[in-house]
Amino acid sequence: MDKKDTLYKRFQNAVRRKTNWRNTYKEALEYFSPQRDTFDDPQEGSKRTNTDRIFDSTGQDALDEAVSNAQAEIFPPQKNWGKLKLGPLLKDKSGDLNKKLEDITDLFFTSLHNSNFDIQVAEFLEDWMIGTGNMLMHKGTRDKPFIFEAIPLDQVYLERGKFGSVGGRFRKWRLPNHLIKETWPDAKLSQTLQAAIETNPYEETCIIEYTIQDKVKSRVLTQDRGGKSISKEQMTDGFRYIVQEEKTKEVIVDRENKSQPWINVRYAVSAGEVYGRGPVLKALADNKTLNKTKELVLKNAALAISGMWTVVDDGIINLENIVMEPGAKIPVMANPGNPNGPSIAPLRSGADFNVSQIIIQDLIKSIKGILMAEPMGEIDAPVKTATEIAHRAQRMAKRMGSPFGRMQSEGAEQIMMRGLYILEELGMIDLSGFTVDGNNIGIQHVSPLAVAQDQEELTAMTRYAEIVSGFFGPQGLMMMTNPVEFGAELSRLLGVRSNILPTQEQMDAIKQVLAQQAGAAQGAQPEQPMV
Secondary structure, eight states: OOHHHHHHHHHHHHHHHTHHHHHHHHHHHHHHOGGGOOTTOOOTTOOOGGGGGOOOOHHHHHHHHHHHHHHHHHSOTTSOOEEEEEOTTTGGGOTTHHHHHHHHHHHHHHHHHTTTHHHHHHHHHHHHHHTEEEEEEEEOOSSSOEEEEEOOGGGEEEEEOGGGOEEEEEEEEEEEGGGHHHHOTTOOOOHHHHHHHHHOTTSEEEEEEEEEEEEEEEEEEEEOTTSOEEEEEEEEEEEEEEEEETTTTEEEEEEEESSOOEEEEESOOOTTOSSOOOHHHHHHHHHHHHHHHHHHHHHHHHHHHHOOEEEEOSSOOOGGGOOOSTTOEEEESOOSSSSSOOSEEEOOOOOOOTTHHHHHHHHHHHHHHHTTSOTTOOTTSOOOOHHHHHHHHHHHHHHTHHHHHHHIIIIIHHHHHHHHHHHHHTTSOOOTTOOBSSSSEEEEEOSHHHHHHTHHHHHHHHHHHHHHHHHHHHHHHHHHSOHHHHHHHHHHHHTOOGGGSOOHHHHHHHHHHHHHHHHHHHHTSOOOOOO
């Protein structure tokens, strides 16, 4: 079987597996982000018809707040949320490695801050709160190395990989013909597609992108028997990126890469599933109930304003013609009253929605609580102490523990790994002597949420110092604590740069000076007279 036919079958299988997820995600978007619901392939800029069925904006507002909070806690704009650190295998060989890793980290975040990451990550996090966030990290130029693109949920099709991971990534979307060559300069166009571009440059072509795991050729540095470093080509684990025009099944781009551009993060995953389930799906039932309650409140208000009326009619009443709605006029034989009653009279309604406000407030509180839209409480609530605020921050960190751990491994770390690969490919850094695997070189998360998760350990260390000082005084604390390791651990928990701390050589010099001063002070003491 031809390679392009095999790939297309894999894509079709991924499309079939997403059928049920399409309905799940579409319903969530209808209630929480109706303007971003593109599953029905609407025209650009057109009005979303589902907005006519939405009577309350609590879900949309809560999702916006949740996304803003998540971005501020995980990817704070124009701030460093991670850094490279030495792993356990290289801690004894620090030397200038720490300084080099900090320089590489600074270059990575400088490039990240100069990109469109802060703009695109908000859309990415919104889909993540629904269930699965998808974003592409393209290679740019030396001036702007990173280009990010948030991909809508309706365009992405994921394939289940081994051990619950994501295998193949597929994207189906439409692109104007004149942008095909600009998007992929190395595209090999068939005569038919080239003619379509020249004849109808603004018509759209359906494109399918494949990103699959494969063996790729790579140059690896090894040592010969004499210990000399040599470069040799061998097959290593990598990715194959293929672009196919759907109508003719022609492959126009075929690349081999050691790094793949996709950032796919699931909020939470059930066993055996490849797509994620976010807090929006959990709050969907409450939001639908709130929406229906608001709809009934509005109908009751319309009845209260316009009312329903009974009108005396001498003819025969047809019950099928009676419509119970605001302003309705229902013919009757007679209205109550003496002698024959008025010709027109209001019809009393048994509806009483005074209890609706209680239901609405409970539902709003539940929706915001599920999405953690107000982790510190309402703005108009009583002023909170610093201790209470710190406690609420720790509580939020605990609630976000599982999804944040997945965001760290599937999101933040993959963004840094992809970014380092792009910077090296552009010749801006040299990673030939580094392996970012956690054992040699690791990634430390220093986002506000990661720091909040370290607060318990930081509090324990502070309490230890206070208690020991209280019992034995400052000298006892110095005797029972390694000041160098204590300071290094505090700087790690607080995310302080390592260049603030003294180096090992500086510490040795300080110790030598202190020892000399102690010896001089001991020698200067007068001898006690013999009694």
